[in-house]
Amino acid sequence: xxxxxxxPHFIEQIVAGDNESRAWGVWSRADAGPLDDPGAKGDAxxxxxxxxxxxxxxxxxxxxxxxxxxxxxICLNFGLARENGGKFNLRFxxxxxxxxxxxxxxxxxxxxxxxxxxxxxxxxxxxxxxxxYFGTMYGYAVExxxxxxxxxxxxSAEEVSKRRGTPTVPGTSPFRDRPAPDSLxxxxxxxxxxxxxxxxxxxxxxxxxSPNFNLRDPVLYRILHEHHHNTGGEWCIYPMYDWxxxxxxxxxxxxxxxxTLEFENHRPLYDWFIDAINEGRTEDGSGPWGPRxxxxxxxxxxxxxxxxxxxxxxxxxxxxxxxxxxxxxxxxMPTLSAFRRRGFTPESIRALCDDVGCTKFESLIDLAxxxxxxxxxxxxxxxxxxxxxxxxxxxxxxxxxxRVEHLNFVVxxxxxxxxxxxxPFSRTxxxxxxxxxxxxxxxxxxxxxxxxxxxxxxxxxxxxxVEKDASGAITGLRATIDPATRGGDAPVGPDGKPTRKVKGxxxxxxxxxxxxAEVRLYDRLFTTEEPGKATGKWEDDIxxxxxxxxxxxVDPALAGARYRPASENGADVGDRYQFxxxxxxxxxxxxxxxxxxxxxxxxxxxxxxxxxxxRPKAQRP
RNA sequence: UGGGGAUUGGUGUAACGGUAGCACAGCUGACUCUGGAUCAGCUAGUCAAGGUUCGAAUCCUUGAUCCCCAGCCA
Numbered sequence: 001x002x003x004x005x006x007x008p009h010f011i012e013q014i015v016a017g018d019n020e021s022r023a024w025g026v027w028s029r030a031d032a033g034p035l036d037d038p039g040a041k042g043d044a045x046x047x048x049x050x051x052x053x054x055x056x057x058x059x060x061x062x063x064x065x066x067x068x069x070x071x072x073x074i075c076l077n078f079g080l081a082r083e084n085g086g087k088f089n090l091r092f093x094x095x096x097x098x099x100x101x102x103x104x105x106x107x108x109x110x111x112x113x114x115x116x117x118x119x120x121x122x123x124x125x126x127x128x129x130x131x132x133y134f135g136t137m138y139g140y141a142v143e144x145x146x147x148x149x150x151x152x153x154x155x156s157a158e159e160v161s162k163r164r165g166t167p168t169v170p171g172t173s174p175f176r177d178r179p180a181p182d183s184l185x186x187x188x189x190x191x192x193x194x195x196x197x198x199x200x201x202x203x204x205x206x207x208x209x210s211p212n213f214n215l216r217d218p219v220l221y222r223i224l225h226e227h228h229h230n231t232g233g234e235w236c237i238y239p240m241y242d243w244x245x246x247x248x249x250x251x252x253x254x255x256x257x258x259x260t261l262e263f264e265n266h267r268p269l270y271d272w273f274i275d276a277i278n279e280g281r282t283e284d285g286s287g288p289w290g291p292r293x294x295x296x297x298x299x300x301x302x303x304x305x306x307x308x309x310x311x312x313x314x315x316x317x318x319x320x321x322x323x324x325x326x327x328x329x330x331x332x333m334p335t336l337s338a339f340r341r342r343g344f345t346p347e348s349i350r351a352l353c354d355d356v357g358c359t360k361f362e363s364l365i366d367l368a369x370x371x372x373x374x375x376x377x378x379x380x381x382x383x384x385x386x387x388x389x390x391x392x393x394x395x396x397x398x399x400x401x402x403r404v405e406h407l408n409f410v411v412x413x414x415x416x417x418x419x420x421x422x423x424p425f426s427r428t429x430x431x432x433x434x435x436x437x438x439x440x441x442x443x444x445x446x447x448x449x450x451x452x453x454x455x456x457x458x459x460x461x462x463x464x465x466v467e468k469d470a471s472g473a474i475t476g477l478r479a480t481i482d483p484a485t486r487g488g489d490a491p492v493g494p495d496g497k498p499t500r501k502v503k504g505x506x507x508x509x510x511x512x513x514x515x516x517a518e519v520r521l522y523d524r525l526f527t528t529e530e531p532g533k534a535t536g537k538w539e540d541d542i543x544x545x546x547x548x549x550x551x552x553x554v555d556p557a558l559a560g561a562r563y564r565p566a567s568e569n570g571a572d573v574g575d576r577y578q579f580x581x582x583x584x585x586x587x588x589x590x591x592x593x594x595x596x597x598x599x600x601x602x603x604x605x606x607x608x609x610x611x612x613x614x615r616p617k618a619q620r621p
Numbered sequence: 622u623g624g625g626g627a628u629u630g631g632u633g634u635a636a637c638g639g640u641a642g643c644a645c646a647g648c649u650g651a652c653u654c655u656g657g658a659u660c661a662g663c664u665a666g667u668c669a670a671g672g673u674u675c676g677a678a679u680c681c682u683u684g685a686u687c688c689c690c691a692g693c694c695a
Contacts, residue, residue: 006634009634009635059695095694157693160693167690198693211625212624212690213691221693241695242695245695261627262689262690265626267625300626355645357633359627359634363633363634365632372646375657379658413654443656488654578657612658614656620656
């Protein structure tokens with residue numbers, strides 16, 4: 001998008017500074033990667049040797065689908081690893097068995113791959129699960145109890161809440177002075193399943209008077225007798241996010257723990273945990289506690305917010321569960337699965353994330369920028385075709401019945417390598433109803449009675465008559481073509497210059513050859529920039545026109561269009577086209593089997609985004 | 622009413638004591654077999670008030686506005 005590379009943002013600057021000072025050391029033979037690998041992974045591993053360590057991660061909880069907001073974090077973290085020759089981990093933060101499901105692990109894995117953050121490629125540090133570290137974390141908790149830094153508390157959730165205090169009044173717990181041996185016995189009993197859910201917790205002993213509530217003796221473990229998607233029935237106590245998260249980064253050797261702004265208040269807690277664990281530990285591992293553990297640097301940035309879009313998991317879940325949309329991948333949703341189904345490319349999403357930069361300012365990005373990024377990319381790569389969404393039949397009176405010509409059609413003017421194909425032309429064609437005005441208004445330069453336009457790649461056409469039904473509605477047009485304009489070029493005079501010009505060019509399809517298709521015209525789900533802001537209920541701002549379905553006639557070349565499983569970074573994607581003058585469209589999986597889809601019908605197409613409309617604002621529909 | 626953050630054109634983003642720049646949007650015009658694309662130009666900004674300084678978006682003071690925090694969620 002940008003002509004010049006964007007200047008480095010603040011996190012990139014921090015990383016560059018850390019590289020300069022070797023703040024995180026350098027990659028060694030032990031952690032650089034598979035040096036013997038003959039492919040790209042080996043190349044990256046060998047290049048990594050001796051370079052400053054940069055190791056990032058994307059740590060989603062598998063409790064929902066990834067949305068466009070996550071894309072920013074994925075691009076940031078993967079980009080940092082790639083640009084610095086480092087590594088990027090995909091890690092599931094699966095510390096709450098009650099909320100997490102395999103379906104979400106699968107969708108997230110697929111979506112991260114689709115975006116291009118290849119966590120198993122040359123810059124990949126692999127796929128990880130926080131739940132694999134439960135044993136290590138438990139050991140750290142026991143260590144903290146032994147050090148007098150944690151205790152078992154038997155306050156109920158309600159009592160903890162009641163005793164939390166206020167910003168100026170300290171909290172209390174009658175258990176915080178429980179002797180370490182007692183807490184040790186109790187945590188063991190908790191782990192062994194001897195206590196009921198909610199009966200007790202492990203808490204850090206920090207500061208019940210801190211104005212930062214995160215430091216008011218936060219809970220480390222709660223009892224949950226639940227089946228876990230990864231560890232099954234192995235555990236009945238589960239670590240809280242705050243306790244687990246920083247440790248996960250530490251265990252994986254993450255150098256820069258990038259997260260969103262709301263965790264700024266948690267950073268002192270994460271630092272406290274690691275410092276407390278490191279208390280008494282030594283560099284060489286001598287002494288009672290072993291070697292010091294890694295202490296990552298957390299950096300907070302503002303999450304991506306887009307206008308006319310809702311991104312909280314709670315709201316997305318409601319939209320799906322209460323039927324506002326058809327599912328997580330309904331093309332009206334802001335999930336990555338939905339954007340993919342709608343026809344957005346990973347390149348365009350990455351371009352947006354790169355374009356908006358990264359700061360601590362909570363900005364609201366105009367959704368149009370994502371749409372523009374998509375147009376930008378698709379313009380360069382999408383093959384062109386013609387389709388008529390709202391057909392008006394035109395009979396060409398000076399074209400013989402039954403005669404068919406195959407005219408040359410440029411597949412993509414932006415890409416000469418895409419070549420040409422042919423498109424059939426016959427006596428009756430469909431044109432777009434909007435491209436005709438019986439009484440043309442000022443500035444309208446398409447078809448009107450007596451007016452001449454160019455049929456794209458075909459002939460100049462002059463409207464000679466209008467057919468109407470009893471109610472006066474226009475049912476068809478009569479017209480003639482100029483045989484001397486075959487191919488769409490004006491005849492040239494003796495001076496080699498065109499003898500006449502037409503201002504308008506319209507698209508068309510031959511009635512006898514057109515392929516019928518269901519076209520789903522998508523628009524934004526909400527009519528306001530900040531849904532629900534006015535009334536407090538986003539339901540009030542739902543756009544009833546976010547989906548309109550039309551029966552269209554499309555270019556016969558679309559007979560070859562397909563929905564293709566595992567075709568784009570392993571994800572299922574439909575073929576994408578530009579329908580000239582209309583926008584970008586792609587094959588939906590609801591298409592019939594003949595088109596590679598899972599549905600029973602014929603061809604189903606989604607409108608990804610319209611073409612830009614540069615008519616003066618007053619003239620736009 | 623405690624603590625933690627933030628504030629530069631319409632929207633984003635740079636400038637790290639030394640000419641407020643870039644992108645997108647908007648508006649003109651050129652070109653065009655897509656009212657697309659492309660090309661050229663224009664419009665438009667440092668939250669406020671003081672202070673330090675030869676010089677302040679940048680440093681200091683005070684204030685304004687917005688966001689986050691009192692889950693056994695993440």
